[in-house]
Amino acid sequence: MVKKELIKQLIVDFQQELPAKVFSRELCLPTDSDKIITVPGVRRCGKSTLLLLSINRLLTEGISREHILFLNFDDERLQFNADNLDEILQAYRELYPHIPLRDAYLFFDEIQMAQDWEQFVRRVYERECKHIFLTGSNSRMLSSELSTSLRGRTLQYEEFPLSFTEYCRFTGTDVNPHSSTGQAALINAFQSYLVNGGFPEVTLSSSLYKERILQEYFFVMLYKDLIERYEIRNPEPIRYFIKRVMANLTKPTSVNRIYNELKSQGVSIGKNTLYEVITQTESIYLFFPLCRYEKSLVKENTGDKKYYCIDNGLRRVLLNPISEDKGKLLENCVFLHLRRSLSLLDKLYYFKQRQECDFVLVRGDETVQLIQVCYSLEDRQTRSREIDGLMEAAQYTGCRQLLILTYAEEEEILQETHTISVRPVWKWMLETQALSLP
Numbered sequence: 001m002v003k004k005e006l007i008k009q010l011i012v013d014f015q016q017e018l019p020a021k022v023f024s025r026e027l028c029l030p031t032d033s034d035k036i037i038t039v040p041g042v043r044r045c046g047k048s049t050l051l052l053l054s055i056n057r058l059l060t061e062g063i064s065r066e067h068i069l070f071l072n073f074d075d076e077r078l079q080f081n082a083d084n085l086d087e088i089l090q091a092y093r094e095l096y097p098h099i100p101l102r103d104a105y106l107f108f109d110e111i112q113m114a115q116d117w118e119q120f121v122r123r124v125y126e127r128e129c130k131h132i133f134l135t136g137s138n139s140r141m142l143s144s145e146l147s148t149s150l151r152g153r154t155l156q157y158e159e160f161p162l163s164f165t166e167y168c169r170f171t172g173t174d175v176n177p178h179s180s181t182g183q184a185a186l187i188n189a190f191q192s193y194l195v196n197g198g199f200p201e202v203t204l205s206s207s208l209y210k211e212r213i214l215q216e217y218f219f220v221m222l223y224k225d226l227i228e229r230y231e232i233r234n235p236e237p238i239r240y241f242i243k244r245v246m247a248n249l250t251k252p253t254s255v256n257r258i259y260n261e262l263k264s265q266g267v268s269i270g271k272n273t274l275y276e277v278i279t280q281t282e283s284i285y286l287f288f289p290l291c292r293y294e295k296s297l298v299k300e301n302t303g304d305k306k307y308y309c310i311d312n313g314l315r316r317v318l319l320n321p322i323s324e325d326k327g328k329l330l331e332n333c334v335f336l337h338l339r340r341s342l343s344l345l346d347k348l349y350y351f352k353q354r355q356e357c358d359f360v361l362v363r364g365d366e367t368v369q370l371i372q373v374c375y376s377l378e379d380r381q382t383r384s385r386e387i388d389g390l391m392e393a394a395q396y397t398g399c400r401q402l403l404i405l406t407y408a409e410e411e412e413i414l415q416e417t418h419t420i421s422v423r424p425v426w427k428w429m430l431e432t433q434a435l436s437l438p
């Protein structure tokens with residue numbers, strides 16, 4: 001089939017499948033911003049499906065299917081480059097001569113598969129159509145490089161694996177905690193969310209396949225996004241490195257120390273390569289760094305960063321679970337909830353002076369919340385350690401919003417002139433849905 005005919009066929013086939021039968025998500029892409037909408041995020045978190053949800057919404061708003069031009073560039077039959085990308089627009093015009101392109105909605109999935117797509121998108125945006133939506137998986141599509149090539153023309157909406165509220169929706173769990181059955185079901189759902197994480201496909205698949213799917217995800221990230229990109233001949237040190245960062249989650253991590261460990265085992269890998277790899281893991285959304293809070297926020301951050309991982313399930317399939325994991329999984333889950341809820345004005349840190357506090361949430365110049373995460377406060381020593389850390393951070397920052405998140409405990413602690421609220425993580429997650437913190 002001539003390429004233009006194939007494109008027409010793909011456009012029409014897609015339109016006929018609408019509306020897509022998928023679960024709704026919390027993130028909702030704007031459809032009237034007159035900006036190019038981009039959706040970065042970790043592999044398989046649901047970026048393409050988010051485009052489908054936007055299309056469903058357009059249909060309910062009265063936009064006809066014919067106005068939707070959706071194309072998935074990850075199709076072997078479609079080899080695009082700068083010379084033939086225009087065929088897409090020609091195909092659409094021939095299909096719908098009565099619809100001016102400026103009234104159409106263009107959804108380009110996996111656009112990074114086309115060579116020189118940036119110039120094409122820029123040209124279409126400037127001359128033809130302001131409704132453009134893009135997703136892409138590899139790191140070239142992610143924030144920094146993308147915003148350089150399309151500077152000032154994009155709005156970026158990060159997608160993540162499912163939040164706990166979304167997880168409940170996907171698994172059909174009633175989120176009303178007030179009925180006794182509701183509460184039991186929620187606690188069950190939270191337990192499995194904590195270990196399996198929130199990738200949509202993993203959530204929807206039978207438990208027989210969850211682990212296998214997650215291993216596959218990790219394999220692709222490791223080989224495609226890290227090893228192939230850096231043309232590393234021996235993948236083992238990188239694998240070891242990632243596992244070490246994973247194991248050390250929630251604790252300050254020294255890349256230099258891991259480098260020395262590898263060296264003492266006779267493994268040859270450059271220190272700079274490890275620094276590049278850790279930066280790359282951040283740009284593919286595998287790990288998130290967390291810096292130490294400094295009173296003067298203009299001061300360069302010192303101290304090792306802590307790392308958190310995009311998904312608890314991914315961590316579980318990579319490491320043999322160990323007993324201290326419960327606390328780490330809980331803290332990672334809280335980090336992800338905070339990270340996905342941050343506005344552009346918000347910053348997140350950890351606090352460490354004599355004592356530690358897990359999270360310091362800063363909005364503009366003000367510290368708005370201090371959070372400790374602790375599986376249980378039953379042990380007396382643990383309880384006083386958590387409270388002392390919170391109080392030291394409160395004194396240092398002047399913040400009075402103090403929270404301890406636990407697996408199941410709930411109380412109010414009066415400490416000096418402060419009230420510390422203790423809440424189960426799952427309740428806090430349901431109460432503070434994305435973009436409503438604190």
Ligand SMILES: Nc1ncnc2c1ncn2[C@@H]1O[C@H](COP(=O)(O)OP(=O)(O)OP(=O)(O)O)[C@@H](O)[C@H]1O
Binds near residue numbers: 024042044
């Ligand atoms: N809202 C949803 N409802 C139902 N299934 C979903 C939803 N979001 C994602 N999925 C499922 O999860 C898988 C990955 O989704 P999707 O392809 O949208 O992710 P992606 O981030 O675009 O992936 P990639 O990084 O490979 O491009 C698919 O099997 C999809 O069906």
